[in-house]
Amino acid sequence: MTLDSALVPTVNSTQDSSDPAIQTRNFSIRKGRQTVIGALSLDIPVGALFVVSGRFASGKTALLLALAGRLRGFSGTATVFGHSLRSGGGQVRHVSALAETPIVNRLDDDLTVERQIAAALVLRQPWWKPLVTHKAVALCLVRVNALLREVDARAGDLLGKRAAGLPRLIGTDRIVCLQPLDRAVLGVVVALIGRPRLLIVDDVDTLRDTDDRTRAWAALLTLRIAGWHDLTIAASGQDPKELFEILERIDDVQPAPARPVCLLDLDSAERTLTALTRKA
Structure with a gap:
């Protein structure tokens, strides 16, 4: 499957492919006098699904935002694809x-779905090119839905169903009217337009329906885009039990290879990284 060039990232050839996507040493986050995250040392491989679990206010969002370069107030060292935080x-x-x-x-x-996609495309264009064509938006939407169908099929294998039920995005739908899973998918789609190597999906638990959460975890686990083999995903949830259930069954099905999964449980006293799979 091929995607529009707007969705295919350029690869940083200066980084060794054996280097971790995320590496931290004694990494801590403080808010005032309070330590939100304390002394983490992590090595997250390229292409992994990095899952941060923990109770409400345990620091999940703060950690993900910090690793994405959106939060200050940290100590220690951290690199993301070779770049110092x-x-x-x-x-x-x-x-x-x-x-x-x-x-x-x-x-x-x-906004409508197509206008939100158009806005994301505009943000990635040179300043002197402030508009996108209807054709570019429509083509992007068609190819995004092709990607969703592919992910749906793979996630369906993991869930033991013909299809997992991922939504098909319709350009004229208003965002305020979207169902929770539809909206979550659109949020990921808009993020992917930016050609990231690290995708942050915070708080999968905002999907209240159990089936929706299961489908979301299955999609993140199996997401593959042609020509885009180094996409690393960092996601969070209070208790990603639906993901654990999928991983228990993963050897019994034959979808496209699943991502390696690394779990950081912030409720654990050790707060050490656990590898849940060895698949590439």
């Missing part, structure tokens, strides 16, 4: 993107 925050922001995060980058309820 301390001295190269601009480069980190360039290679990372946030799916919809209500506090930081909420989708515009007054």
